[in-house]
Amino acid sequence: MPRFYVDTPLAAPGELALPPGAARHVQVLRLQPGDALTLFDGSGPEWQAEVTAMGRSEVRVNLLHAAQPQRELRCAVTLAVxxxxxxxxxxxxEKATELGAVALQPLVAERSVLRLSGERADKKRTHWQGVAIAAAEQSGRTVPTRIEPVLPLSTWLGALPAAYDEWRGLLSPRAAQPLAAFPQQRALFLSGPEGGLSEAEEDAARARGFAAISLGPRILRADTAPLAVLSWIALA
Structure with a gap:
């Protein structure tokens, strides 16, 4: 059954006009009145609905009933990459959303190849949020991964609150301690760029409560390492 994200609250059964983004998806699939579909607004519930009217400028659906599927990880994981x-x-x-990350924090560090700021960073964030929404539609998640504003690593670390009920892991090829089970229901993992974090950056992360952990003897790419952590948590 087709499923779509809608950027408007879905609160109660009844008929409504779909917002333009979702309406375009329904039109592309050539759904007809009476066809079933699933809608979600990112707050958790998932609504079963059916198309009631198709037009060039408007698509109307009838919300039938909501369910609260349990498709999230056992703990709320944020990736800071x-x-x-x-x-x-x-x-x-895309893959972090499929694997269940709650949020993704894009960062710029000393050895960054990709450097974004200002309007360019805002546009990229909007684009990545769209990627996350599409991945949530495909994977069955009802809460797309939240993409945070791009920040310098030093600024982000300096603003972090104390880690009272959150486990913090620093993915480091210099570490000897392997990733192991942790009791907290929230976790934050920091992963570096292609050339890795500098020693000073790793020291700054440790000072904010991050424990350096190893993912094995191989050097994983910057886009592989955080996904390996998510996969491990999803299967643990």
Whole structure:
């Protein structure tokens, strides 16, 4: 059954006009009155609906009933990643959403290849949020991964609150401690760029409560390492 994200709250059964984005998807699929579809607004519930009217400028549906599917990870995982170059960030956002990340924090560090700021960073964030929404539609998630504003690593670390109920892991090829089970229901993982974080950056992360962890003897790419962590948590 087709499923679509809508950027308007879905609150109660009844008829409504779909917002333009979702309406275009329905039109592209050539759905007809009486066809079933699934809608979600990112808040958690998933609504079963049916098309009631198709027009060139408007698509109307009838919301029938809502369900609360349990498709999230056992803990809320945020990935803080120094952005990889080229289209690897798109890939990372897509797969992180499929694997269940709650949020993704794009960062710029000393050895960054991709450097974004200002309007360019805002446009990229909007694009990546769209990638996350599309991945949520495909994977069955009802809460797309939230893409945070691009920040310098030092600024982001300086603003982090104390880690009271959150486990923090620093993915580092210098670390000896392997990733292991943790009891917290929230986790934050920091991953570096293609050339890795500098020693000073790793020291700054440790000072904010991050434990350096190893993902094995191989050197993983900047877009592979955080996805390996998510996969491990999803299967643990």
């Amino acid at each position: 120094v952005m990889p170059a080229n289209d690897r960030m798109d890939f990372l956002v």
